[in-house]
Amino acid sequence: MANEAKPCPCHIGDKLDYGGLGQEVQIDHTKAYVVKPSAASDRAVIVIQDIFGWKLPNTRYMADMLAADGYIAVCPDFYVGKEPWDPSNDWSKFQEWLEDKKPTEINSELDAVLRFLKEQCGAKHIGAVGFCWGGVAAHYLALQYPEVEAAVSFYGIIRERDDKYELKVPTLFVFAEKDNIIPLDQVSLLDAQLKEKCTADYKVKVFPGQTHGFAHRKREDINPTDTPSILEARADMLNWLKKYMK
Numbered sequence: 622m623a624n625e626a627k628p629c630p631c632h633i634g635d636k637l638d639y640g641g642l643g644q645e646v647q648i649d650h651t652k653a654y655v656v657k658p659s660a661a662s663d664r665a666v667i668v669i670q671d672i673f674g675w676k677l678p679n680t681r682y683m684a685d686m687l688a689a690d691g692y693i694a695v696c697p698d699f700y701v702g703k704e705p706w707d708p709s710n711d712w713s714k715f716q717e718w719l720e721d722k723k724p725t726e727i728n729s730e731l732d733a734v735l736r737f738l739k740e741q742c743g744a745k746h747i748g749a750v751g752f753c754w755g756g757v758a759a760h761y762l763a764l765q766y767p768e769v770e771a772a773v774s775f776y777g778i779i780r781e782r783d784d785k786y787e788l789k790v791p792t793l794f795v796f797a798e799k800d801n802i803i804p805l806d807q808v809s810l811l812d813a814q815l816k817e818k819c820t821a822d823y824k825v826k827v828f829p830g831q832t833h834g835f836a837h838r839k840r841e842d843i844n845p846t847d848t849p850s851i852l853e854a855r856a857d858m859l860n861w862l863k864k865y866m867k
Contacts, residue, residue: 629715630801631672631753632708634838639678642685643694649733653697654681656688657742664866665693665744667734667762667769669724669755671834674698674705679837680752683855687750690859693742697734699727699758724751724758725779731762746770746866750858752837753777753802756794763790763821771865773858776833778803778811786814791822793861795854797831822865828854 643656654675668684670677675698684694700722710718738744748771751759756777763772764782767789775795779785796808805827812825828835828850836854839847 629708629712634834635840637678637682639682641681648737651698651701653695655695656684657693658688658691662691663745665738665747667749668694668696669751669758671753672706683837699730724754725761748862748866763788763792771862775836786818788819788821791865794825796827797835798827798829800833802833
């Protein structure tokens with residue numbers, strides 16, 4: 622039974638009724654959704670799920686968007702078969718649920734996906750995009766995997782690591798002004814510390830009036846007030862990847 626006093630703050634926006642254009646494949650010890658562009662490409666993007674898992678239609682919609690822009694897009698199951706968060710769950714139990722699904726403990730999955738992209742897809746230029754939980758994972762990847770050429774973190778910040786400002790990869794951070802999970806003082810601290818300590822290119826961008834999940838959880842066709850921000854954030858993602866994935 623959900624805790625009505627503390628509903629899941631990530632369960633906002635619209636869940637798309639969307640099937641996807643790609644296919645599910647096995648990659649080493651986990652599964653993944655893979656979608657390829659219409660023309661051959663040596664550029665690939667790892668798409669990292671939010672707490673609702675790799676099968677969320679919204680995330681597959683974003684992967685298909687990347688494929689339409691010329692990238693091989695792969696959305697792995699970073700929970701490796703464990704149940705994703707259910708909106709009906711009691712939010713007070715979230716930390717307990719998260720214990721074996723930490724976004725900073727994904728190296729074996731990332732290594733497997735990188736091998737897959739290089740050896741089976743012929744990828745020579747690889748980027749990463751993550752949402753919510755995946756935004757934290759994208760931040761982590763940008764600290765640990767210099768072979769990745771660009772990262773985009775949507776509404777995610779690593780809080781617990783001492784090296785969290787030492788980016789090895791050009792990284793775009795996208796935040797929402799009215800995010801109940803990441804308050805603006807944390808965003809300001811991230812920006813200030815990156816200015817002081819980071820040697821890689823980065824950008825921190827806050828979208829006024831927007832809430833957590835807006836870029837992938839809100840439908841651009843039925844939220845006219847939000848549409849400009851949704852489309853701008855997605856364009857920022859594509860432009861950042863294009864700029865650094867040469």
